[in-house]
Amino acid sequence: xPEVTQTPSHQVTQMGQEVILxxxxxxxxxxxxxxxxxLGQKVEFLVSFYNNEISExxxxxxxxxxxxxxxxxxFTLKIRSTKxxxxxxxxxxxxxxxxxxxxxxxxxxxxxx
Amino acid sequence: AQxxxxxxxxxxVFKGAPVELKCNYSYSGSPELFWYVQYSRQxxxxxxxxxxRESIKGFTAxxxxxxxxxxxxKPFAQxxxxxxxxxxxxxxxxxxxxxxFGTGTRLQVTx
Numbered sequence: 001x002p003e004v005t006q007t008p009s010h011q012v013t014q015m016g017q018e019v020i021l022x023x024x025x026x027x028x029x030x031x032x033x034x035x036x037x038x039l040g041q042k043v044e045f046l047v048s049f050y051n052n053e054i055s056e057x058x059x060x061x062x063x064x065x066x067x068x069x070x071x072x073x074x075f076t077l078k079i080r081s082t083k084x085x086x087x088x089x090x091x092x093x094x095x096x097x098x099x100x101x102x103x104x105x106x107x108x109x110x111x112x113x
Numbered sequence: 114a115q116x117x118x119x120x121x122x123x124x125x126v127f128k129g130a131p132v133e134l135k136c137n138y139s140y141s142g143s144p145e146l147f148w149y150v151q152y153s154r155q156x157x158x159x160x161x162x163x164x165x166r167e168s169i170k171g172f173t174a175x176x177x178x179x180x181x182x183x184x185x186x187k188p189f190a191q192x193x194x195x196x197x198x199x200x201x202x203x204x205x206x207x208x209x210x211x212x213x214f215g216t217g218t219r220l221q222v223t224x
Contacts, residue, residue, distance in 0.1 A: 031209050043157065043199060043214040055209035091157065098210055099164070101147065102203075106156040 002026040006092050006105035013082055013112055021077045021108045023092030031095040032075045033102070034067065036060070036088040043091065049075065082112045115140040115204045119215035126190045126222055134185040134218045136174075136200030145203040146183040147212070148174055152196045160198070161185070170194070190222045 005024040013019050025032050034046040047067055048055040054067065066078045075094075079086055092105040116139040126132055138144055148160040160169055163176040163183060174185045183200060200215040 033211065035212075042216040043201075043212075045211050045213065048209040048211050050209040055207050056211060089154070093212075095210070098205065101159045101162055102212055103159070104149075104157040 004092055004094055004103050004105035006108050008108060010109045015084060015112055016081050019079050019082055019110060021090050023075045023105055024073055025075055025094030026103055029094035029096045033093040034077045035091045035093060038088045084112050086110060087112045115202055115213050117200050117202050117213055117215035119200055119218050121218045123219045128192055128222055128224050129189050132187040132190045134198050136183045136215060138181050138183065138202050140202055140204060146176055147201045148185050149199045149201055150196050192222050195220055195222045
């Protein structure tokens with residue numbers, strides 16, 4: 001069964017540093033997402049991406065965040081200047097069509113120290 | 114705005130007992146609902162979609178639009194069902210949809 005792949009599985013970074021989280025969605029999927037889950041809390045929507053542009057972003061997704069699909073296969077989330085409160089599990093997801101299920105990756109655990 | 118409510122943080126049942134994980138939603142449009150399961154902080158795995166009306170691992174869920182509910186049920190709990198269960202609502206805005214998750218219910222199946 002096709003999978004959404006995320007790298008790295010765990011990243012530790014110093015406060016103020018830039019991080020890039022990488023995702024390879026399922027190849028024939030058209031809709032891409034980033035979600036985050038702070039430890040012990042619920043899964044929160046960050047951003048949706050379709051047709052090479054952001055479709056919707058949450059209030060969490062401020063100017064420090066950006067997404068890119070640089071080469072037609074990777075889908076990246078960049079955090080420009082990390083804060084302690086950015087520590088969370090970040091999940092990438094993709095969806096083939098609006099009527100299909102969402103497939104999630106295994107997540108990247110980001111720890112900001 | 115859309116909202117998903119899972120009132121129980123923890124549900125503890127004995128092996129072989131029936132399970133019902135509650136989910137209520139609030140959405141003015143036509144709802145598309147899902148149940149996801151997360152084992153030991155691994156990836157979120159799709160368990161059920163209300164559209165497909167499948168039964169996966171013995172779990173079923175029926176959309177009740179009158180009560181705005183999508184409760185997850187299983188007649189006989191197994192140890193391997195112990196996990197975190199999230200109810201989620203898919204809504205459409207602009208060019209794409211998104212999922213809104215409930216806070217999750219941890220199911221603990223004991224012997």
